[in-house]
Amino acid sequence: MKKILVVDDLQEVRDLVEKTLRTNDRVVLKAEHGAMAVDIAKAEKPDLVMMDIMMPGEIDGLEATRIIKSDPETKDCIVIILTAKGQDIDRDAGFAAGADGYFIKPFSPLELMRKVDEVLG
């Protein structure tokens, strides 16, 4: 069983990503803000984190990515950012935070499916 953590402040988007990525051999966990994502990542050690950037609270998606990628316990999680921030400078910031991939909203579920199949093997 592969574990996927979906992080987004909008339930509608969390559900969309869940429906897009769920298969019989995957478990989908969900978090609605950065701090919650960090806690779940630490406790559950997911194989993949789908991370939104702009979320309410102290820790946004970039900071959460940085924390997950710098903690020896969680640094092996693959983090793919899924955000409405679509400029080059945002993408650079995402990769600088340690992200392994970057998807821009609105996204194609089919493309996301393929990308995730590829990284989860």
Place this chain on the structure above:
Amino acid sequence: MNSDETELRRINEELERRVSDQTAELIAAKRQLHAEIERCSDIEKALEESEGRFRTLVEAAGDVIWSADLNMKLTYVSPSVTKLLGYTAEEMLAMDPLVTISPEFRERIMQTFRNELIPGEQAAQPGCASKTLEVEHRHKDGSSVWVEMTTTFLRDSNGRPRGILGISRDISQRKRVDDLKSDFVTTVAHELRTPLTSIRGYSELLLIATDLTPDERRECLTHINRQSIVMANIVSDMLDIARMESGKDLHMHLTRCDMGEQIRLLVDNYRAQSAVHQFKTDLPEGPVVLVTDEHRMRDVFDNLLSNAVKYSPNGGTIRVTCRVLGKECLFTVEDQGIGMSPQQVQRVFDKFYRADHSKTAIPGMGVGMTIVKYIIEAQGGRVWVESSVGKGTTVSFTLSMADAASHQGGETVEENTRRG
């Protein structure tokens, strides 16, 4: 003897004639001189008048008019410089004016002038070689001032540059609006991405996913439908703003309607969507009949309620009240959210202004309150905001009650009026 006498008389007469001629000449010369002096003094007076006129023009001009020598040392600067940069004209004349220009622009200006000073080319067309640059200055108080600087070279009769004549205009306001506009475009693009994410995502999912239950399919369609309405609202907000920008009035479609009923329906809607907020209404028992644009008033309450929800992320009570005060009706929408500072309250009705500086988690285009104010004022009402950081915000507005005498009960007032 006779002939001697005759000769003497002739000489005498000749002398008298000459003296009289010369006297006449002298008198004529004196008159001419007088006329000349008068003419000169007229010219001098005209010159003085003309200079006075130009001086008044230059000194009254809102733009700063200045002249400098070729080393950029000021030789004149009009008094309006004080309003622009905080320094008096005397201070400016005594200092290096380049000091008031932001460092990154100093070199650019000097370069422009140096190019101009290459002999030959420009001399052929004196007067027409004016240059306009946008330059950032530093006000005496340290703040940034954007200036549009137009300069022309003063040239001698051989076309050689003698000095620089310049006009500096304050364009800080225009720059601020430009910045807000480009922020606005970014914000709108971002605001459209959010509903588009659902529309594109759920529709593609419906096309490719084979494992969706009928309930899930219905759920996907509901998201698509709801988000397309969100997008339609964004578009209509933008059109309203464009209409307000161009100075046109909003189209008001006035009918008699019960605002109490409208508020109850809308609040029920919000209650169903949020689990962390308690929605309370405090409305008069009977119907609250107003002659108003029902659709636009729904927009007003929608804006106020969605703000109340957005800006109280930790929940709390959101209360909508309506009180009849004589011929007016007072509405309030109150939340217990994050509130605003007095500075934020001051700008709350500015278009494109958003109270959350992060521009991150809280969605919105910064036009909702601008539109609210516009709709209320178009109906002769007033709107104001009270807020305190950490305690919450109350938005209040008034509308006049339907005049029972002029509109008999139940009758529909259908007027397509444009009100200012």
